[in-house]
Amino acid sequence: MHNQKSAPALNGEAKLRAHSAYTSRFNLQSKAPEGITFKLVETVDELTQTCKILYDSYTEVGYMKVNETGYRFTPFYVLPSCYTLIAKAGDTVIATTTIIIKSQEELPVESIFSLTDHLKWDRRTAEASSFTVHPNYRSHPDNIKHAMLKYLFQIARDTLGIHDLVIACTPEHMGLYEDVLLFQRLSDEVIDAYDYVNGTSAVGARLDLASMQADYANVYAQAPEWRNMYKYHFESDFESFQIPRHAATVYSGNLWSPEQLEALLKGPIKGAAALSPDDLNLLRQHYASTEYDSVFSCYGVSNPAPVLDTNIQAVVRLKTNKSVPVVVQRLEGNQIILSAENPSALLDGKTLQITTGDHNTAQAQIRVTSLGNGVNATLQEYPSSMRFIDLLLKNKGAATQSPRLTEYHLTTDLDEEDKVHFGS
Known part of the structure; x- marks a missing residue:
């Protein structure tokens, strides 16, 4: 059971001071970071690198325990209704995040916060999870973090048709999301122990992507260009953003071939070891065609409804x-x-x-x-x-x-x- 405690909401003046403090820390660029490509993960090597930098980042700050593989693997990396985004410098993955689209299963954040009041019949919800930037690029002059966030919002909004993007993060990181990116708290409560990140404290928030452009225009209308989030997100086009060729009506993001899936589950990452029987059953439903029979045969998974x-x-x-x-x-x-x-x-x-x-x-x-x-x-x-x-x-x-x-x-x-x- 998660322990909860109330966190006092900031008043208008306090929020203004916090907003000014956070925006003074960054220098937004109107062009994409030089030499960096932003794309969806497509190869086993790309996902292997993704799991490695996430493992290194999470073990460093205590979000997960050290394991024998040296990788952080989640079922969302191989679930077709999820989309893992990466930034690459040459052949090296330097940043990542994953979009988990709300379906019939709960999102990770729903284990600690209720989304009942936010789920609407004609609005699609997703969670942005597992966000990290390689330590060598966290202070990059072209601000890889904000470019990655821009790519995340663009893919979620324009390609996946997401209206509401939810997150869970530590209280010390909420300032960026709430005061700069205009997320709104899911609750005033702070969760003392969030199991998904090894018992770390967490708060939840939601960004309305449908009203994001109008909200940013209102807040940042008079802001200088170097910290103008409206111009950065809606008037700057980054050619290094690889955008899927069509908007998604069938979600098929982290969709792997039988050979790729077998390598991810049984190879160096040992992904199968991180999956529960329920995870494996759900994956089998998403990979129901006969060409995947050999991948799942050793796990005792039946042939459920696709x-x-x-x-x-x-x-x-x-x-x-x-x-x-x-x-x-x-x-x-x-x-x-x-x-x-x-x-x-x-x-x-x-x-x-x-x-x-x-x-x-x-x-x-x-x-x-x-x-x-x-x-x-x-x-x-x-x-x-x-x-x-x-x-x-x-x-x-x-x-x-x-x-x-x-x-x-x-x-x-x-x-x-x-x-x-x-x-x-």
């Missing part, structure tokens, strides 16, 4: 012919898990329809609808959602957006690689 996490706007056509806007969040076997403003209305559902930019429609006949917790509902399609999934994954149009949903432009320009782990 899982695909998505972010797709759709409508449920009711038996009364009325339409209810929904967001398809997960495909699991023949079940389709979605969110809606009023899930109980879906009990009268007849079909689930997705209309694409080329005016084609993917449609699933609903057999059974059950309600979950909060804004979620589960549809069961007859005879199997695989027919619907095939239509969805082969579609090359652009998803039609409801004005009530996200303002971000998401596409359904999907390739075979997006469904390789779904057993098709």
Whole structure:
């Protein structure tokens, strides 16, 4: 059980002083750090280096205990619904963070803070985790840390369609996030012992990415350029940022081939040793195709229903012919898990329809609808959602957006690689 204690909130004048103190410490550049590339992790070597610098950073400050491998490995590094970002100087990884997209499982931060009041049916939430910069680059004149944060926000907002980005960090680091980056506390409580980082104290916060541009413009309108967060994040384009070729409607970030996954689980990192049986079962669901059988055969993992996490706007056509806007969040076997403003209305559902930019429609006949917790509902399609999934994954149009949903432009320009782990 986590011990909690209240932390007094800063008043307006105190926040202004704190903001001034933090912004005076950095010198933002309008161009990207020279010789540094920002990208998604793609190779076993890149992830191995990522695990190494995170291990070195975390053991140095006590966020984790020393282990025999010399690496910090988490299941999120091989979970396709997560995205690990890195900065590289040549072939060397010098900074990293991971975006963990909220799905049906809890985020790490939810073990200490409730997100119930922040989870909305038409807003996508993710956690930014495992942020670190190599010691040799922490005082880099081009400010690698802020460039990495800029890349993080851009990928989360523009590529992944994330509205709310949550974090957990130590109280001494919260000043940067709260007073400079305009995160808002999830709670006034300070957690004395956060198990995810070896019992370190933690506070939680949330950044509204949908209103980030307006919020930054308001706060930094008169700030000089060298500490103007609005200009830095919204008026400076960094050519060294590698941006995925399409916005994500099917989440397939940390998706590895069978050979890569086997190397990560059984190689020098010994990733499997850091995974619980539940972790392995969830991974098997995400890597359900037969080509991964040999990877999981030695772990005694069964062949569960395949899982695909998505972010797709759709409508449920009711038996009364009325339409209810929904967001398809997960495909699991023949079940389709979605969110809606009023899930109980879906009990009268007849079909689930997705209309694409080329005016084609993917449609699933609903057999059974059950309600979950909060804004979620589960549809069961007859005879199997695989027919619907095939239509969805082969579609090359652009998803039609409801004005009530996200303002971000998401596409359904999907390739075979997006469904390789779904057993098709």
